[in-house]
Amino acid sequence: DSGVTQTPKHLITATGQRVTLRCSPRSGDLSVYWYQQSLDQGLQFLIQYYNGEERAKGNILERFSAQQFPDLHSELNLSSLELGDSALYFCASSATGYEQFFGPGTRLTVL
Amino acid sequence: EDQVTQSPEALRLQEGESSSLNCSYTVSGLRGLFWYRQDPGKGPEFLFTLYSAGEEKEKERLKATLTKKESFLHITAPKPEDSATYLCAVLLNFGNEKLTFGTGTRLTIIP
Numbered sequence: 001d002s003g004v005t006q007t008p009k010h011l012i013t014a015t016g017q018r019v020t021l022r023c024s025p026r027s028g029d030l031s032v033y034w035y036q037q038s039l040d041q042g043l044q045f046l047i048q049y050y051n052g053e054e055r056a057k058g059n060i061l062e063r064f065s066a067q068q069f070p071d072l073h074s075e076l077n078l079s080s081l082e083l084g085d086s087a088l089y090f091c092a093s094s095a096t097g098y099e100q101f102f103g104p105g106t107r108l109t110v111l
Numbered sequence: 112e113d114q115v116t117q118s119p120e121a122l123r124l125q126e127g128e129s130s131s132l133n134c135s136y137t138v139s140g141l142r143g144l145f146w147y148r149q150d151p152g153k154g155p156e157f158l159f160t161l162y163s164a165g166e167e168k169e170k171e172r173l174k175a176t177l178t179k180k181e182s183f184l185h186i187t188a189p190k191p192e193d194s195a196t197y198l199c200a201v202l203l204n205f206g207n208e209k210l211t212f213g214t215g216t217r218l219t220i221i222p
Binding site: 002004031033035042043044045048055056058088090094097098099100101102103104105107 | 142143145147152153154155156157160198200202208209210211212213214215
């Protein structure tokens, strides 16, 4: 158990819908990272927050957004969902900016 | 372009048969190289961090080594519970703290 929690575990929704994925980092970790893992792309970095501020952006679509709240939990919002957004979404947290500890993931299925 | 390549894609070993997994990288500046283990449908589990060429880290049947161009994950006398996908990732000197992952080696240990 990494200490990072994510909810929900599974999410099934339809194209065009909007969903919110939630992540609670390890106690004391200020950095939160979001990654997407699909079968054909592997693990891809989406976005990083540090102590409530956006720090870095990767290959994140404009339809996706994230935020980190004062209690350091983070949410990833995915809107206008398409079939190709079906994937595992992982959150990771870090205290040092080096080792990142991953949560169990949310499996998103878009039908 | 920064790249991380893992080989082989898949590896089947008999229980007790030692082998090595390779992670080669072409990056502009390496801040750290990380090994993770991932079980199907689960989040990546942190194994090792390597910072500089010549460094080695060990944990149970696993040993990770680093050169200027690649890293090896040596598995000695593996057991069926070592079956998983092993991912390597790099953190670069310049830019943000995103991890760039290889596509992984799927290891199967046959009893």
